[in-house]
């Protein structure tokens with residue numbers, strides 16, 4: 001790979017200061033400008049040869065084409081669905097992500113959501129804070145002995161499996177890239193998707209948003225699930241058809257949903273957010289101090305490698 005001359009880096013989403021520290025030690029100029037409007041970003045980007053974003057900045061073809069000096073886009077995180085990778089490739093702009101740094105944080109949030117769904121802790125807490133003493137509504141269920149279906153058995157899915165096994169959950173899963181003998185090594189029995197749905201008490205998604213996964217959870221799938229199934233999404237919003245989910249929550253077929261990500265962010269689906277069986281967080285999977293340091297460091301070090309013409313692990 002030929003060396004990429006990175007001199008000026010623009011950061012447009014809140015990112016740990018370690019990026020700036022690592023890059024400025026190598027005499028790379030770094031400017032952090034968050035909350036830019038689309039127009040401001042189009043105007044600003046022409047002065048930079050590298051861009052660092054999280055999921056907040058929409059790096060559209062228009063932005064990429066305005067980046068007349070742009071050579072690299074670094075995603076301080078995993079998902080690159082907010083970056084028009086095809087438009088970048090057309091202009092020979094290298095896109096990299098930080099594939100490993102936020103794994104544990106995303107897995108831990110997922111486990112927390114599963115526990116919260118089983119006992120409705122946020123709802124019970126809100127009820128008590130509102131002055132009620134309602135022990136009846138908040139009768140829960142144990143996780144022990146229940147089946148957790150994990151769709152996507154990559155880094156995060158595996159960590160979720162291992163942790164939830166400690167609560168006595170049976171873990172099953174599906175991943176087209178992970179054969180059954182491999183998933184067995186971390187205690188997950190693999191099944192084709194169609195066989196997963198009727199077995200699961202809880203379903204958690206750990207998949208990217210690509211055409212094949214858009215609305216993976218839809219009416220047809222929910223119909224095949226057990227009554228009372230609980231759905232967790234700390235991956236990408238578009239993987240669930242939110243209208244279908246709301247309809248199945250309203251009918252009582254779905255017994256709960258824990259959502260950290262949404263088709264549109266911030267979400268506009270108020271009926272879904274306000275449903276009493278829904279617990280939700282504002283895309284916080286990677287929002288821990290540890291994860292943010294790790295992904296920021298991963299991106300900065302890869303920028304230095306690209307500058308030296310080295311191959312990098314996060315090349316998309």
Ligand SMILES: O=C(O)[C@H](O)COP(=O)(O)O
Pocket residue numbers: 054055056076077078079080102235283284285286287
């Ligand atoms: O894809 C990711 O890495 C996560 O969704 C985190 O997104 P964030 O960097 O915007 O928190």
